[in-house]
Amino acid sequence: MWEAIQSNIRRSRAIVVVMAMLLVVMGALVGGAWIGNLEGALVGAVAALMLWLILLLVSMSGGDQLILMSAGAKRIEKEDAPLLWNVVEEMTIASGLGTMPSVYVIDNDMPNAFATGRKPEKSAVAVTTGLLRRLNRDELQGVVAHEIAHIKNYDIRFLTTATVMVGAIVIIADIFLRSLWYGGGRRRGGGKGEGQAIFLILALVMAILAPLFANMLYYAVSRKREYLADASAARYTRYPPGLASALRKISGSAQGQRKQTKQSTARALAPMYIVNPLQLSARGGSLFSxxxxxEKRIAVLEAMSGGAGWLDYENAFKEVTGKGCLPSSVTRAGAGETVAMREASVEADPKQSAVERARVATDILDRFAGMLLIPCLCGVRIKAPAGARHQSLKCPKCGRSHAIPRAGEQPAESAAEAPKTLTHKRQGTGWDSFECACGRAHQISPAMKSGRITCPRCKRKIEITA
Amino acid sequence: MLPMMIGLGVIFVLFLAVAGWAIGIYNGLVRLRNQVKNAWAQIDVQLKRRHDLIPNLVETVKGYAGHEKSTLQGVTEARAKAVSAEGVGPQSAAEGELSAALGRLMVVVEQYPDLKANQNFLGLQEELTSTENKIGFSRQHYNDSVMTYNTRTQMFPANIIAGMFNFKQEEFFELSDEAERAVPKVSF
Incomplete structure (x- = not known):
């Protein structure tokens, strides 16, 4: 894996250098065309670099939060969606990422997912509620593994840098072409001669070709990275059919529900998602995708028979398309490696778990909307609106009464001021429930007479006494 | 005089290049070895997490199925054994037994629909499934790291540096056939 990442980093550096050169040449030509001499070219080159630097600094500082915000992603905790959280944790372990990315959920019924973060230590994975609703555990694992592979391979840093480069080139070309329309007369009057004419023609050619070229370069690399992330996902999960079936579900519903996505943000974020939300058909693949x-990604994953390693992916890719896609350093490092595929995980009752998934997705949305979720001991989950005025609620099934936690009236300091260890005296011998200082409800079974528990939210030790 | 100076200069530059290259390989090997150690520690973290989960699970099941004493006792005893086991061999055997005991418990649970509908229990079940997965994935990552490290120490030219500085081959985490067979396919 180290080899894969290294070759990835080397390649992205090469691309960034090529783009930077393109940018400098572009700036020099435009400067030369405007001012008409070599000093003009120099000034232009410096100005282009400055523009790039400013854009880069802006995108580097708080770019992640901006992306998550514009996608409408909200951060969740483990108790909101334990399955999703666990799957992210599992894939963090399988990939050896070190730090678990924070988990975000987007309120959108179109199934999709993306990852952000310039470095693995500070990254995020975001999935839509539509994804949570539709995918089973194996499929979700495949999607999350693909996203974590992007983080692990430093794809996101590349995407940010390259996007900024392409952006700078496009801006300069645009400014120049516009200046031809509005300021054309000024130059003709100056009469600086042939030098300027040559600069002008070259700059014109560049202004038309450079953005095209930069875009093509960018898209070509971003496509390769998708394949590498797919191969990594297969390797991490040891189960390529999971990702294949997830991709099928995602692209299947992407065709039906494209209109739901906010078009403007979707366009800007399109390269980040696991499946491009704007691409019309699953078949089309142009130079600018x-x-x-x-379809091709699914076909490759499904052609992986017997193994889940780099070589297996490369062989399957050759089988489907006739040529390879992974950098040779990746396949060489894994040469002779046998990576067995695992079996599908068993779902006791697929229908029941589908219901459960839908419930979890709805619960997350309700919590985003400020609803309180109170789990009752009899298995019923009671939902109360945020502004509920009653002190307590009765469970409609078993009649137990539950205190309504007051999130708004509970300042954060009160939890910090409370003592580190708490004691709770048992009320009777049956089921018993109480609230920790941090506000989390605890339930004790009749079998537990005394002992010590740890609050999962604030990590306080709570002593239970008879 | 001048040719000699140039000759010395070339030798010096060559020496620097070789030294730099050797340092690079050495550092790479150290990094891989640390990754292997790290991955090993991760397995322990996950095993411990499973140990921590079990008392909670046993308590919850007791509330509904208190008279399944022998099964519950089996789980508790297997846990105690796994906690105290030391060394790779005994530990993996004890963990295998614990998995088997948990499997038996889950079969028993099937007969208690009330318990299966309990949200606490469902939560614990998801935790247990996920912890089993995490144990599997941390083993997988350990073996992947060992594979990368071993391949690197065997391949030319890193094998020269590895031999000079005594980078030993690491062992794979392999479940003995017996222990693996003891782990039942648990379907939650």
Missing amino acids: THPPT
Whole structure:
């Protein structure tokens, strides 16, 4: 894996250098065309670099939060969606990422997912509620593994840098072409001669070709990275059919529900998602696609028979398309490696778990809307609106009464001021429930007479006494 | 005089290049070895997490199925054994037994629909499934790291540096056939 990341980093550096050169040449030509001499070219080159630097600084500082915000992603904790949280944790372990990315959920019924973060230590994975609703554990694992592979391979840092480069080139080309329309007369009057004419023609050619070239370069690399992330996901999960079936579900509903996505943000974020939300058909793959055609990705994953390693992916890719896609350093490092595929995980009752998934997705949305979720001991989950005025609620099934936690009236300091260890005296011998200083409800079974528990939210030790 | 100076200069530059290259390989090997150690520690973290989960699970099941004493006792005893086991061999055997005991418990649970509908229990079940997965994935990552490290120490030219500085081959985490067979396919 180290080899894969290294070759990835080397390649992205090469691309960034090529783009930077393109940018400098572009700036020099435009400067030369405007001012008409070599000093002008120099000034232009410096100005182009400055523009790039400013854009880069802006995107580097708080770019992640901006992306998450514009996608409408909200951060969740483990208790909001334990399955999703656990799957992210599992894939963090399988990939050896070190730090678990924070988990975000987007309120959108179109199934999709993306990852952000310039470095693995500070990254985030975001999935839509539509994804949570539709995918089973194996499929979700495949999608999350793909996203974590992007983080692990430093793809996101590349995407940010390259996007900024392409952006700078496009801006300069745009400014120049516009200046031809509005300021054309000024130059003709100056009469600085042939030098300027040559600069002008070259700059014109550049202004038309450079953005095209930069875009093509960018998309070509971003497609390769999708394949590498797919290969990594297969390796981490040891189960390529999971990701294949997830991609099929995602692209299947992407065709039906494209209109739901906010078009403007979708366009800007398109390269980041696991499947491009804007791409019309799963088949089409042009020079300007951010993603390889989904059909091809699925076909490759499904052609992986017997193994889940790098070589298995490369062989399957050759089988489907006739040529390889992974950098040779990746396949060489894994040469002779046998990576067995695992079996599908068993779902006791697929229908029941589908219901459960839908419930979890709805619960997350309700919590985003400020509803309180109170689990009752009899298995019923009671939902109360945020502004509920009653002190307590009765469970409609078993009649137990539950105190309504007051999130708004509980300042954060009160939890910090409370003592580190708490004691709770048992009320009777049956089921018993009480609230920790941090506000989390605890329930004790009749079998537990005394002992010590740890609050999962604030990590306080609570002594239970008879 | 001048040719000699140039000759010395070339030798010096060559020496620097070789030294830099050797340092690079050495550092790479150290990094891989640390990754292996780290991955090993991760397995322990996950095993411990499973040990921590079990008392909670046993308590919850007791509330509904208190008279399944022998099964519950089996789980508690297997846990105690796994906690105190030391060394790779005994530990993996004890963990295998614990998995088997948990499997038996889950079969028993099937007969208690009330318990299966309990949100606490469902939460614990998800935790247990996930912890089993995490144990599997941390083993997988350990073996992947060992594979990368071992391949690197065997391949030319890193094998020269590895031999000079005594980078030993690491062992894979392999479940003995017996222990693996003891782990039942648990379907939650």
